Amino acid sequence: MNESVIHIIGIGPGSKEYLTQAAIDKIKEQDLLVGSTKALSLFENLNKKTYVFKNDVKDLIDFLKNNYAKTKIGVLVTGDPGIYSLASTIKKHFASNNLHILPGISSVQLFFAKLGLSYEEVSIKSVHGRKMDELIEQVRIHKKVCILTDAKNNPKKIASSLLKKN
Secondary structure (H helix, E strand, C coil), X not given: CCCCCEEEEECECCCHHHCCHHHHHHHHHCCEEEECHHHHHCCHHHCCEEEECCCCHHHHHHHHHHHCCCCCEEEEECECCCCCCHHHHHHCCCCHHHEEEECCCCHHHHHHHHHXXXXXXCEEEECCXXXXXXXXXXXXXXXXXXXXXXXXXXXXXXXXXXXXXX
8 A cells, every 4th residue: 555545544432442453553554643632542652643633624634635645644533434434524535545444343333232233224324513304304214213423412402303393
């Protein structure tokens, strides 16, 4: 793999316990780690250069464009980069040959594993930073819906919205 590659690394649900060995190995190979303060804190002991992502996507994309050809960059994303992830935003700005995506264990996988249930017939939706309009429609048409929440759109608010829409 050439050095002009951004490695988007799934780091699981946010604890070292659920990191894959492939993720650990890839993170160790990087010169610079990009991620949230919480994500970066998992790897403080590696003494890597860091860029804290604070939800300003334009700044992040500009930073990546200005640096990915010069240094080995690993973008740390919680969960699996293939589902409701910063990876999809980054993919809009870079050619596929400049990206390497390494999956991680998603919170959905962990949740259903702990319950001992299959999730193959579950509609997975996120209200993380999104409006709930689409969610309400999904709940109407699917028997099973798994909802990824955030501090603003928490379970209490979601339940209240669903009850109001009947």
